[in-house]
Amino acid sequence: MARHQVILMSSAIILTVMLILITLFIQHHYMLASVLFVILTFLPFVIRFERRKISGRELVLLAVLSAIAAVSRVPFASIPSVQPTTFVIIITGLALGAESGFVVGALAALVSNLFLGQGPWTPWQMYSWGMIGLAAGLLRHTKFMKWSIGRYIFGFISGILFGWVMNIWIFMGNIEQITISHILASFGTSFYFDLAHAVSNVFFLAVFGKAWIKILLRFKKKYGLLDH
C-alpha cells in the first residue's frame, strides 16, 4: 500500500508541475499537452501492474471480470445507450481495490474493441474506464463511498465524465482550431447518451450495488485472493 501511495503522490506532483508549465510556457501545444497528460496518468499504473508477481487465480479472476464487463452489454442490446459495463467496473474497484478496478476497466475496453473493431477511441475508452475503476478503488474506504448516495453521485459523475473524455478523440488532430463553442456543440449532441449512461449507472448501483459487492467480497475471502 505504501509504494502505491508513493507512485500516486509522485504522479500527482508531476501532473501539477506539468499543468503549471503548460499554462506558463507552451500555451499553444494543447494536443501535445493532453497526450502527455493521458500518458503520464495512465502508464504508471500499467507498468506497476506489469511488474507485480500475480498468482494464476488472481489473473484468471481479473480476466473473467473484464470479460463479464465487456460481455454485459450483450443482453442490453435492445435498450439503446444503456450498458452495465461501467457499473461492473465501479463494483470491481469498490470490492477488490484500485489496481483491480484499473486493470478490469482498461482491459474491458480493450477486449470489447478487439471484437467490435478498434478505432481512435480505443485508448480513450481504456483510459476512462481504467480511471473510473481506479477512482472507485481509491475512494472505497472514504465516508463518501460508504454512504450509498455518495456512490450514486460517483456513478452519475463517472457516466458524464466518460462521455466527455470520449468526445476528445474527435478533436485530437484539430485542437488548435477548436473553440469553446465547438466543444459545446459536440457535448450537446452527445448529452442525451451521456445522461442515459449516468442515470443507468445510478440505477444499477442502487438496485444491485450492494449484492454485487457482497458476491465479490465473499469470493475474495473464500479463496484468499488479491489481499494486499
Place this chain on the structure above:
Amino acid sequence: MVIELSGYIRQTIVKNNRGFRSFHPFVCFLYYIGAAALVMLSKHPVFLFIGAIILVGVNISLDKGKAIRQWWRMLLFVSLFFLIINPLINHRGTHILFYLGQNPIMLEAIIQGVIFSLSLLCLMILFASYNLVITANKFLFLFSKWLPQWALLAMLAMRFVPLLNRRLKEIQQVQKGKGLSVTEGPLKLRAKSGIQLVQILLTWSLEEAIQTADSMTARGYGIKKRSRYTPYQMRQKDWLALGYITLLGSVSIYGWYLGDNVLAINPILETIGLIGREWFFLLIFVIYIGFPLIIEGREAFIWHYWNRKM
C-alpha cells in the same frame, strides 16, 4: 460445417500470408502510427482529399471495401456534422461569403470545416483497414513483447468472451421460463432483468475461473518464460519496409514542420493550390500513405505477369 470452417480458416491464412498483411506486425503497426499522425498533422484540403482517396483504395485492395460499407453511416455522420457545424459557429476570418440570418458565413470557416472533417474521415477509414491488417492475434503479439502480463491477461479475457456469450444465451433461455425478459415490458423492469442475467453469469463464472486457474497452474503457468503462439520474425523485406516507412515518415513530418503540409488560414488565407516545394511534400505524403496500395498493386501485377507467361 467442417468443410466450411476449414475453408474459412484456409482463406484467412492465405489472406494473412500475402501482400501488406504478410509484413511483420511491428512494420504494419508503425505504418499505422505514422499514417494516423500524418493525417492529423497535414491540415491541407488537397493533401487530405488525396489521402482519403488513397485510403479508400487501400481498403478496397484489402477486402473489396467491405469494412467501409459497414461503417459508412458513422463516417458520413461524423464528417458531415463538423462540415456543417464549423461555418455556423466559427466567425473568424476576413472573407464573408453571405449572411445566414445575423451570422456571417466565412470562407475561412468553410475551408476549416472541410479540413477538419476530411481529417476525421481519413482517420476513420485508416482504422477500418487497421482492423483488417492488425488482427487481434498480431496486436497481442506486439503487446506481449513489452507488456507480457497484460498480454496474457488480454488473451485470457478474450478467450472468455465467446464462452460467456454462450453462457449468457443459456441463462437467458432458462430465465425466460421464469418470465424475465430484456426485450419486453417497462424499461425499468427490462434493465433489472438484464442485470440479473449478468449477475447469474458472474456467480457462475467466478467459480469456474478458479478451476481454469488451477488447471493453468497444473500445466506449469509461471514456471518458465512464455512462448508465442505465432512467432513472427523480421525478414529482409520487413527491414526494407521499416526503412521506407521511417524515411518517408520523417521527411513528411519535416514538411509539416516547415509548414508545407498545412494550409495557413489565419490571419491570411493561403491559396489552396500547391506551389513549389509543397508538390514535393505532397508526393512524399502520397507514397507514404499509399505504401499498402503499392505492395498490393505490385503483387497483383506479378500475379498477372505470371499468368500471362504460363
